[in-house]
Amino acid sequence: MTVYETDVPGIGKKFELDLGGSARAVVLLHHDGRVEVFRRESPDADSEKVFDLTQGQANRLGSILEGAYFEAVSTEELSVPLGDAIIEWVDIDEDSAVAGRTLAESDLRNVSGVSVIAVQRGEETVPNPDAEFRIEPGDILVAIGTREQQAVFAERCR
Amino acid sequence: MAGTGVLLEAGILFTAVAVAGALAWRLGQSVIPAYILAGVLLGPNSPVPPLRVVETSEFVTLLQELGVVLLLFFIGLHFSPSSLLERRQSVLRAGVLDLGLNASVGFVAGLLLGFTLLEAVVLSGVVYISSSAIITKSLIELGWIADPEAESILGVLVFEDLVIAVYLAVVAAVVLSGEGLTETATAVGISVGFVGLLAILAFYGTGLVERALDVRSDELFLLRIVGAAALIGGVALALGVSEAVAAFFLGAAVGGTEHAARVERVITSERDLYAAVFFFAIGLGTDPGTFGAVALPVLALAVVSTASKLASGYLGGRAYGLSERRSVRMALAMVARGEFSLVLAALAVQADMDPTLSALAVGYVLVMSVLGTALMGQSARIETLARRAGLGEPLAAEGERAA
Numbered sequence: 137m138t139v140y141e142t143d144v145p146g147i148g149k150k151f152e153l154d155l156g157g158s159a160r161a162v163v164l165l166h167h168d169g170r171v172e173v174f175r176r177e178s179p180d181a182d183s184e185k186v187f188d189l190t191q192g193q194a195n196r197l198g199s200i201l202e203g204a205y206f207e208a209v210s211t212e213e214l215s216v217p218l219g220d221a222i223i224e225w226v227d228i229d230e231d232s233a234v235a236g237r238t239l240a241e242s243d244l245r246n247v248s249g250v251s252v253i254a255v256q257r258g259e260e261t262v263p264n265p266d267a268e269f270r271i272e273p274g275d276i277l278v279a280i281g282t283r284e285q286q287a288v289f290a291e292r293c294r
Numbered sequence: 295m296a297g298t299g300v301l302l303e304a305g306i307l308f309t310a311v312a313v314a315g316a317l318a319w320r321l322g323q324s325v326i327p328a329y330i331l332a333g334v335l336l337g338p339n340s341p342v343p344p345l346r347v348v349e350t351s352e353f354v355t356l357l358q359e360l361g362v363v364l365l366l367f368f369i370g371l372h373f374s375p376s377s378l379l380e381r382r383q384s385v386l387r388a389g390v391l392d393l394g395l396n397a398s399v400g401f402v403a404g405l406l407l408g409f410t411l412l413e414a415v416v417l418s419g420v421v422y423i424s425s426s427a428i429i430t431k432s433l434i435e436l437g438w439i440a441d442p443e444a445e446s447i448l449g450v451l452v453f454e455d456l457v458i459a460v461y462l463a464v465v466a467a468v469v470l471s472g473e474g475l476t477e478t479a480t481a482v483g484i485s486v487g488f489v490g491l492l493a494i495l496a497f498y499g500t501g502l503v504e505r506a507l508d509v510r511s512d513e514l515f516l517l518r519i520v521g522a523a524a525l526i527g528g529v530a531l532a533l534g535v536s537e538a539v540a541a542f543f544l545g546a547a548v549g550g551t552e553h554a555a556r557v558e559r560v561i562t563s564e565r566d567l568y569a570a571v572f573f574f575a576i577g578l579g580t581d582p583g584t585f586g587a588v589a590l591p592v593l594a595l596a597v598v599s600t601a602s603k604l605a606s607g608y609l610g611g612r613a614y615g616l617s618e619r620r621s622v623r624m625a626l627a628m629v630a631r632g633e634f635s636l637v638l639a640a641l642a643v644q645a646d647m648d649p650t651l652s653a654l655a656v657g658y659v660l661v662m663s664v665l666g667t668a669l670m671g672q673s674a675r676i677e678t679l680a681r682r683a684g685l686g687e688p689l690a691a692e693g694e695r696a697a
Contacts, residue, residue, distance in 0.1 A: 145448050146372035146430050147439065162440035167558035174440035180617060183440035 161186075169194075220282045223253070226293050230273045234293055240267035248289040250281030300353055307348055310336055311570045322671060324428045326632045327663045329570050330656065333577020341582050350578050354571065361572030362640070363527040363541040364520075364565040365633055369426060369455050370545020371557055375497075377449055378456070381614070388446065388610030389453030392628070395606045397422040399599050407591055413651050415465060416642050420655045421599045423458050425632025426451045428663055432670045433627070443623045446614035450607075450628065458634055459542045462641075463489040466536030469645040485535040492526070492543035496550065504551040512560050519548070519561055538637050569633070576636050576656060579643060584653040592657040600665065603628045622680045626673050630666020635659045 140152040144164070151163040155175075162174040162183050169191030174183035189197060199205040228235055234242040245251060255262045255269065256276040262269065271277070279289055310332045318328035333348075340346045348354070378385050400421025404414025429447065433439045438447075463485050471481030495503070506522075509515050526544050527537035548557055607628035611621030639655035642648075669676065 142445060143374050143377055144439065144444070145374040145377055145452050146368075146426060147434065147448075150440070164440060167555050168562075169559075172440070174437065176440065179442075180619070183437055185437050185440075 221280050222283060222286060223278060223280050224286050224290070225256075226277045226279055226290055228271055228273055228275045228277065228293060232271075232273065232293055234271050235273045236270070238268050238270050239265060242271065242292070244289060244292060247292055248281065249285040250279045250289040252277050253280050254278040300351070303348055303351065304353065306336065307354070307571065307574060310348075311574050315570070322667070324425075324431065324630070324632065324663050324667050325570075326425070326428060326573050326636075327660045329573035330577040330580070330636075330660060333574040334580050334582055335577075337578035337580070339581040339583060348578060350575060354575050354578065357568050357571040358575040358640075359527070359537070360520075360524065361565075361568035361570070361575075362538055362637055363523050363568075364561070365427075365569050365572065366538040366541040366637070367519075367523050367545035367548075368557075368562075368565055370459075370496075370542035370547075371549040371554060372426075372452075373455055373542070373546045373549055374452055377445075377452055381449065384446070384614040385449045385453050387613040388450050388606075389457070391609055391613070392450055392454065392603075392606040393422060393457055395602045396599060399602045400595075403591075403595050403598065407654075409648060409651060412469060413642070413647050416469070416638055416647065417651065417655070419458065419461055419465065419638045420631070420635040420658065421595065423454055423631065423634040423638075424451060424603070424628050425630045425634065425663065425666065426455065428630040428632045428666055429627050429670075432630075432667060436670060436673075438623065438627070438670075441620070443611065443616055443620040443627070446611055446616055447624050447627045449614070450610055455542070459489075459539050462536045462539045462542075462637075466539070466641055467534060469641060469647070470534050470536075481534050484533055485539075488530060488533055488535045489539050489543060492540060492547070496543045496547035499547060500550045503547045504553070507548065507551065507553045512556075515553075515556065516560050516564070519557060520564065536641070572640075573633075573636065576640065579640075580653060580656045581649075584650065585657055588650060588654045588657050591654055592661060595654070595658055596661045596665065600629055600662075619677055619681070622677055623670075623673055626669040626676060627666075629662065629669050631659050631662040632666075635662075 138154050142150045142152075144150050148164065148166040151165070153161045153163070155161055158178040160176045162176055164172040164174070166172070171189045171191070171194040173186045173189070175186050176183040196205070234244065239245075239252060252265060253263070255265050255271070256278065257272070257274070277293065279286065281289060311329050314328035314332035315325045318325045334340065335342065336345050336348045338346055338349055397418040400418035401414050403421065404417035405411075407417075409417060429451065433444050433447065438444050464482055467481040467485035468478055471478050507515065507518060509518065523541055523544055526540050530540035531537045548554060604625040607625035608621045610628075611624035612618075614624075616624060635655055636659055639652045639659070642652045642655065
């Protein structure tokens with residue numbers, strides 16, 4: 137796969153990329169950041185404009201094509217697969233059944249089978265909390281367990 | 295006009311070019327002839343006397359000068375030695391052919407029209423130089439910019455820029471100096487020396503220029519560029535050297551640095567503003583009453599020089615290894631004349647040459663800028679006609695051949 141790069145005086149830079157057969161993609165980077173993308177079917181054909189992008193759009197498209205595009209994901213929907221087990225972040229409300237109790241008192245592990253692997257309290261994270269750790273409203277419990285166990289756990293924490 | 299009227303005059307001027315530019319866009323035409331016509335219409339020689347509201351006052355002259363300096367600064371900025379060197383064989387063949395054919399047409403036409411030798415040399419420049427501004431804009435609008443012909447067209451345009459820079463350095467010095475061989479020789483010597491220094495700066499002083507422009511604020515960057523361009527242009531004029539050439543080489547010096555893209559981003563709008571005034575001022579200085587007298591020569595010159603540009607463009611395209619069809623396109627593209635021809639017309643006025651010459655040049659640019667844009671726009675039809683005439687038969691073996 138060859139990329140041909142040329143300076144286009146007064147305009148910017150031109151890149152041509154072989155697309156297989158005799159077709160080529162032609163990318164024109166204007167000095168002002170605008171990007172035009174053309175497709176030329178054969179050396180004799182005229183280039184057809186595919187799209188015209190602003191600098192911002194071009195950067196976004198570039199990262200998508202590169203597979204490097206990330207979007208901020210809400211923590212509420214986040215779950216990380218670990219075999220059957222998944223990790224969930226559970227918010228503890230003011231009126232939660234477990235607020236004000238220690239982990240041992242709330243008996244969460246015995247009832248649901250889920251382990252609390254960390255607690256987020258404001259800015260700080262308490263890793264691997266022991267049985268005497270007291271849960272407070274506003275905490276976020278980071279829990280590991282299967283999907284079914286997580287469902288029971290979330291129910292208990294309401 | 296009195297001091298209090300300057301703002302009003304500026305308001306009329308800029309509004310006029312704004313309206314003219316909008317009309318040109320609507321018609322799919324280049325803005326250059328529109329700005330000139332706006333100047334003719336509102337100038338002291340307007341065919342409609344009540345519209346004679348703008349004069350070539352000092353502020354117009356100042357903005358016009360800044361327009362020339364920034365126009366040429368940008369042409370220098372785009373001057374790309376690499377595009378000349380990469381395919382020097384093809385550039386040289388296409389460029390020399392273009393120069394030889396079209397400059398001779400202008401020179402011979404000048405002599406036939408009864409101009410002096412020097413005036414004929416100026417006319418040869420007017421006829422020779424195609425308009426990078428008009429052609430580049432059309433290349434982008436028509437999408438040719440992605441096709442191989444754009445490379446050849448822009449290559450020849452860069453060659454033309456270099457030729458005209460050297461030409462201006464010498465011709466402006468000769469034209470602006472007084473009579474007498476010694477005076478002329480001294481003027482040419484000073485000009486070549488001054489331009490030579492700038493050229494050395496352009497090609498060897500990249501690091502220096504790089505540091506001189508290294509400033510974070512866009513505002514300070516703009517001021518440095520405009521300051522340097524106006525100062526160097528002014529010093530050049532004071533020495534009897536063409537300010538246009540000085541600006542060209544300053545542009546080339548900046549073009550070699552990392553700052554080139556930033557200039558495009560930050561200063562293009564300043565150039566457009568002052569360049570519009572330049573074209574408008576050309577119109578102000580034009581007496582449409584003289585158009586009658588130059589109409590026939592303009593048309594004759596337009597016909598002959600269109601033919602010569604078509605021929606040199608086509609053969610230039612072939613020299614680049616373009617297919618016949620793409621060479622036809624290159625021929626059509628090269629026809630437009632514009633800003634550079636007008637810089638030469640302004641030079642003729644500055645040097646008190648025969649006023650017929652500048653009228654001829656302005657009329658010629660009006661015709662050729664419109665014709666050039668129209669020819670490129672109609673290329674599909676013209677290519678079909680050319681194919682019927684035996685040019686551009688779609689052969690499989692044709693197309694991009696290595697030069």
